[in-house]
Amino acid sequence: MSATPIQRSVDDATRGGRPRLLFDPWLLLAAAGLVACSAITLKGATRTLVPNSPYYFVERQVGFAVVGVVLMFLIARFDYSRLREFKYGLYGLLIGLNVLVLGFGAVSHGSRRWIPLPFFNLQPSEFGKVLLVLVLSAFVVDRSRYLGDRDTTARVMLLTLAAAALVMVQPDLGTALVYVAIAMAVLFVAGSPGRHLGGLIGLFSVATVLVLVVAPALGVHPLHQYQVDRLTGFIHPSHDPASSSYHINQSLIAIGSGEKTGRGVSHATQTGLRFLPEQRTDFIFAAVGETYGFAGAAVVLSLYALLIWRTLRIITLAKNLFGALIAGGILAMLLWQVFVNVGMTIGIMPITGVPLPLMSYGGASVFTTFLALGLLQSIHVQGRIAQGSKGRALVLS
Amino acid sequence: MIGQGNNDDRRTPITPQMAMRVAILGGIAFALFGIVFFRLWFLQVLSGDQYLAQASSNRTRSVVIQAPRGEITDRNGTPLVENRRAVDVMVTPSKLPADGPKRHAYLVRLSKILGLSTKPETCSTGPSATADNTPRMDLECRIDRGVFQIPYADVIAATDVSPAVYGYLAERADEFPGVSSEQVYLRSYPEKTVGAQLFGTVGQISGPELKQSHYRGVKGGTLVGQSGLEYSYDQYLRGVNGAQRIQVGADGRATGAQTTVQPKAGNDLRLSISAPLEAEGQRALATGIQLAQGNGNPADAGAFVALDPRNGQVLGMGSAPSFDPNTLPKLTTKQYDAEFPRTNETPSLNRALDGLYPVGSTFKVVTAAAAMAAGKITPSTIYDDSGTWRNGPQVRHNSGHAAYGPTDMLNAFRYSVDTYFYQLGQDLNVDPTTHPNGGALQSWARRFGFGSPVPIDVPQQSTSDGIVPSPAWRNNRNREQIACDADLARSQRDPHYKRHFRGVCAYSDGRTWSLGDNVSLAVGQGDFLATPLQMAVAYSAIENGGTIVKPHVGLQVTDSSGGILSTVPNGTVRRLDIPNLSAIQQGLHAAASEQGGTSADVWRGFPSKYQVYGKTGTAQHGLEQPDQAWYVCYIPDPVRPIVIAVTIERGGFGAQSAAPVARLIASQWFGVKKVVRAGSSDTL
Structure with missing residues (x-):
């Protein structure tokens, strides 16, 4: 990449003038590329969904993305470090919105996840991911001297699980698991002792076994049957083609039938004839796989790889621990969602309602992702400015 | 706005530990992406064919x-x-x-x-x-x-x-x-x-x-x-x-x-059916059944056939009781079974084709033709009717014991004098040993089309050929009766034999052929059975000068645009040479038009432009059974001649229930005002 804009920005900064936005163009490029991929896929998959307006979903998705990009630039202009002061307020917001949704949310597919707003549906559990990243990062920074204490790890997990529990009763198991992934990443980047993290992983394993195996055996059913079926369905997909593993089978057929270069929009019958469920949201990657084949899927995955790489780099560029932790939390959020979602469509992960960032149709997910990207850009900008003001140029790229 | 001076911010240069953690995170990400790529490669490149086949079968x-x-x-x-x-x-x-x-x-x-x-x-x-x-x-x-x-x-x-x-x-x-x-x-x-x-x-x-x-x-x-x-x-x-x-x-x-x-x-x-005639026929049958019921007869069924005597085109054919086939698809299995039992004959039975009945006096045209052809009589031969026919111990009377005095053929038809035809039956009887298939009466009956199925383009039941009794027929029935009795006896001894047993034995009473059989046949009684269609075909031959037509209901097969694909040909079964046919015709005309004619009062007021030739029939089924009412007639119009055969089961006298039906049908055919006029004749 060219160092020219950075150099100029650094110059601007050192001159004491109003600094330009020292954003990461590759991060923006990856995001723009994914939005483009989403629009192209939606164009094919949803062209017959709304009578007389074949571009309904494409237009809305691009609209969400444009608003999201504006949001991202706005956030990038602010110093994220200020947000540390509002950590209690942010946590209150996280909990409050998720309680609110239980009372006022709209029911869809048996879940209560959204608060209907004029332009889009506010999905507090989505928005909450970014809030949780900020809250946990701020909390860990405050206790960075006591990271070795079991107390710190326990409190972080307590904060996380309280929020995750609220999400889980909506019920939205997938997002609740994202929360846990974020907490683990923040602790890891902060440098929590390995034994704490290992212990947590062990704890979660035991909990999973309890919930899925031991509790039902004792007559207690902490999860809905459909959740159990989905979590275990991917292990034996052809068990009952018409019910719980239907999604997995249809998704596998869709992706597999795409072969190397895809079947094209008009021949993608799994998508076009709606055998593929939730094809514009959770299973959009299967639509990509069927319509554009391995080539198309590889392009999308490469863009995610680019996104992840830039995020990793931003961890190292952060001017303070808070920034590094935020970047680490966002990294976990993105990586987890991509892997769980794509893994679900290719039959290696259980079915959970986790959207594919920037690809899945939906305002809440797009805004949340751009919010996160805005924070990353802010960290990048602040890092660059800090480097510039100290006269140091750490060039990693 | 850009907060550089926050004192809590501590500068965190990249420590080796942090670099290590970032590297580990990168490694995890790399591994995850690797798994996904490997799986995608497996699904799309290695197993793609298989999934493509599944996708294809999914959609069509x-x-x-x-x-x-x-x-x-x-x-x-x-x-x-x-x-x-x-x-x-x-x-x-x-x-x-x-x-x-x-x-x-x-x-x-x-x-x-x-x-x-x-x-x-x-x-x-x-x-x-x-x-x-x-x-x-x-x-x-x-x-x-x-x-x-x-x-x-x-x-x-x-x-x-x-x-x-x-x-x-x-x-x-x-x-x-x-x-x-x-x-x-x-x-x-x-x-x-x-x-x-x-x-x-x-x-x-x-x-x-x-x-x-x-x-x-x-x-x-x-x-x-x-x-x-x-x-x-x-x-x-x-x-x-x-x-x-x-x-x-x-x-x-x-x-x-x-x-x-x-x-x-x-x-x-x-x-060839005329829809208005067909509908009128169905209505008229109901009227005839009502008339019969009004006379105290338990009538409940009937049939009619209308033919064009020139070519055998069926102008109308109907059977009562009928059913509304529109309702068939909606019937439950049980209702359907009740409506159309496989063994019973109602109401899906087309009585015009498959209804086998004794035909009574309507058969007399055949007797007259046979007697003239055999040289037994001429139209002017006089039979002196005392009201009773005797032959040794056998005694038969005219209906109502009426006595008509000296009777020629014209009056024999006009009044339907039974004794005249009993005598012909006696004259035409032959020695059963030398003539196992009967004499002129049997052969003329067969030549008129009785005793064999009518070659029509509508499926008929196997029994619809009817019966022309003869010495051989009777002997055959006797043999069947003996065989059946043996079966019955064996099945009573041997329970395993039951499934071969044909049912109740009611073939004959074991008598051999006698004079009485021929005398009964001469007036359409005894064992003789025919269908309304057979009667219509026989009377067509009377009308058209002796041609036994091949009746058909189909006229043309056309494609959807009306182009004619095939035409059903008119056909002739055989031509009969009936000596003095006009005498029979005059007799039928007198019966339907002249004073005292059996059906003359039925046709009173019918336009003289249309001359009616008709014969009533009242056939006895046996003791205590109400009679089968018949009327067969023709109207020899040069443009649209018609033969009409009507029968009412258990309808009583033909003139009182069947003949009015024929008049209604003829009225419809010629566009004449419809008048229901029940006859008073109580002849057979």
């Missing part, structure tokens, strides 16, 4: 498109049998839950939605030897019967289903495995009960039918004609079903269609 479904059957119209193009679109709900037996309570509960739910009875009823699934007759509800009965008839085929669970019902099923396709709907054409009969037996019924081709040459080339599931004209002209009417490959969405509903074979509609059939 082959569906049969039913071809509409041809329409049937009368001679002027008035529709008699049409098509209307309807929706059938089909059940694929193999996709239903396996036998057991689950299947039963499922079918109960489906029955309730389809409005079928869920009460267990007796159900016969096939021939009695193999059938499982345990009671079951209607839908189960249909399915089991369907599986028995054609294994692996879909079964029609309900036909002509309302949009609300199939909409309900379609929305819940996943709750109703094995249930599908199909657009079908149902037969529609604008004239309802009129001609129902003649037109016949249609139905899905059955297993045994598939093997018949009549249905050669027909695929399973096709709607074919199974009786009446629908059967005999099936090859023209049925058309060829199309096939459609339909793209279906995940919910099983069609999302796009690609027709591979268009259905080919059946050709239309134009009949």
